[in-house]
Amino acid sequence: MRLIERFFSVIGANTIDRVWRLGFAARFFLAMLSHSGETFRRPRLLLRELYASGVLSLIIILVSGLFVGLVLGLQGYDTLQRYGSSEALGILVALSLVRELGPVVAALLFASRAGSSMTAEVGLMKATEQLTAMDMMAVNPLARIMAPRFWGGVLSMPLLAALFTAAGIFGGWLIGVIFIGVDEGAFWAQMQANVSFRDDVFNGIIKSAVFGVAVSLIAVFEGFDAVPTAEGVSRAITRTVVTSALAILALDFVLTSFMFRGL
Amino acid sequence: MNRRVMDLWVGVFVVIGFAAVLFLALKVSNFSASSFATTYEITAKFDNIGGLKARGPVKSAGVVVGRVAEIRFDPQTYEANVVLKIDSQYQFPNDTFASILTSGLLGEQYIGLDAGGDERMIPAGGTIAKTQSAIVLEKLISQFLFNKASEGKKDAGAQ
Numbered sequence: 001m002r003l004i005e006r007f008f009s010v011i012g013a014n015t016i017d018r019v020w021r022l023g024f025a026a027r028f029f030l031a032m033l034s035h036s037g038e039t040f041r042r043p044r045l046l047l048r049e050l051y052a053s054g055v056l057s058l059i060i061i062l063v064s065g066l067f068v069g070l071v072l073g074l075q076g077y078d079t080l081q082r083y084g085s086s087e088a089l090g091i092l093v094a095l096s097l098v099r100e101l102g103p104v105v106a107a108l109l110f111a112s113r114a115g116s117s118m119t120a121e122v123g124l125m126k127a128t129e130q131l132t133a134m135d136m137m138a139v140n141p142l143a144r145i146m147a148p149r150f151w152g153g154v155l156s157m158p159l160l161a162a163l164f165t166a167a168g169i170f171g172g173w174l175i176g177v178i179f180i181g182v183d184e185g186a187f188w189a190q191m192q193a194n195v196s197f198r199d200d201v202f203n204g205i206i207k208s209a210v211f212g213v214a215v216s217l218i219a220v221f222e223g224f225d226a227v228p229t230a231e232g233v234s235r236a237i238t239r240t241v242v243t244s245a246l247a248i249l250a251l252d253f254v255l256t257s258f259m260f261r262g263l
Numbered sequence: 264m265n266r267r268v269m270d271l272w273v274g275v276f277v278v279i280g281f282a283a284v285l286f287l288a289l290k291v292s293n294f295s296a297s298s299f300a301t302t303y304e305i306t307a308k309f310d311n312i313g314g315l316k317a318r319g320p321v322k323s324a325g326v327v328v329g330r331v332a333e334i335r336f337d338p339q340t341y342e343a344n345v346v347l348k349i350d351s352q353y354q355f356p357n358d359t360f361a362s363i364l365t366s367g368l369l370g371e372q373y374i375g376l377d378a379g380g381d382e383r384m385i386p387a388g389g390t391i392a393k394t395q396s397a398i399v400l401e402k403l404i405s406q407f408l409f410n411k412a413s414e415g416k417k418d419a420g421a422q
Binding site: 054055163196201 | 269270272273275276277279280281283284286287288290291292293318320327
């Protein structure tokens with residue numbers, strides 16, 4: 001009897017804790033937005049974060065995009081040539097990258113590359129009481145530390161997703177046209193005829209922007225909320241990657257069901 | 264890190280990021296071709312549209328001249344009303360013939376427009392009167408089998 005009681009009380013406590021954290025995150029988000037003015041008045045702050053989350057993620061994004069495109073080209077060709085429609089390879093590669101793989105995989109990579117380092121940075125600042133020190137010097141850490149990191153992530157995410165997609169399409173072209181020998185004209189013409197800017201490319205960019213907001217918010221919040229010990233920071237980093245991945249995939253499903261209904 | 268070097272790298276990042284967006288807009292999708300061109304709408308009624316989809320191409324002499332904007336079912340006549348968005352630089356005579364064709368054996372379906380000889384052109388919002396439905400493979404096969412069967416009967420009757 002005791003055991004059952006204890007079981008339910010643990011579940012209840014966990015649930016209440018989650019809801020509490022969600023509310024705290026929402027409050028944190030609003031506070032950070034209201035302190036974002038300084039980020040844009042002092043572009044130096046933002047530039048540093050664009051470098052940290054954008055430029056430093058470039059290599060992994062471009063290389064992964066290229067390999068995803070190469071694999072899509074090989075697998076797509078293998079399937080399509082069974083139905084005698086290997087010219088449709090361009091559509092397959094472009095649509096799957098523009099609509100889904102580009103934004104989602106780029107966001108997953110971004111979460112593990114840039115999100116984790118954001119959490120580690122903020123978490124360590126908290127653990128070494130730099131945030132408290134700043135507060136004492138009347139420098140608001142939300143405006144000076146959190147908001148620039150958040151906006152750096154939000155701004156670089158759509159660009160990284162576009163680069164991932166472009167690299168992937170280049171990879172598909174490399175395999176399809178150069179190595180296998182699909183007709184180059186058909187590859188690009190079919191792609192252009194069937195990929196719409198408004199419905200496919202623009203929706204992909206919206207998706208990546210939403211993922212950018214989600215991942216950056218989770219990363220900064222987990223760092224801010226970390227238990228200020230070595231173990232706490234490492235746990236916060238793990239939570240950033242796990243929560244971001246789940247948030248990206250769940251948001252992707254929701255956005256896709258709104259965007260591509262009946263197409 | 265040196266400030267100037269960092270600025271340079273951020274600049275490079277933003278430039279190639281926008282270059283990628285531009286590549287997606289111009290080379291991968293049809294942004295330049297159809298998003299800005301002015302179009303007018305005409306309606307065509309079909310008994311059966313087969314597998315025609317919204318956004319499918321409208322071709323005349325094999326050249327894409329427009330897109331299928333909307334497909335509706337008319338509950339009064341039990342026909343399909345297909346709204347076509349035609350590029351304004353192309354005009355078609357009143358007796359233009361619209362048919363639903365298939366590109367390749369299993370390819371996508373599109374609307375083919377065969378221009379007639381009428382002097383007057385179809386106005387914006389006008390209707391194409393003469394249409395031919397999509398060929399449904401099952402109907403074609405059953406027709407073929409039916410003909411074969413009746414041929415066989417005729418042969419049997421002659422003997």
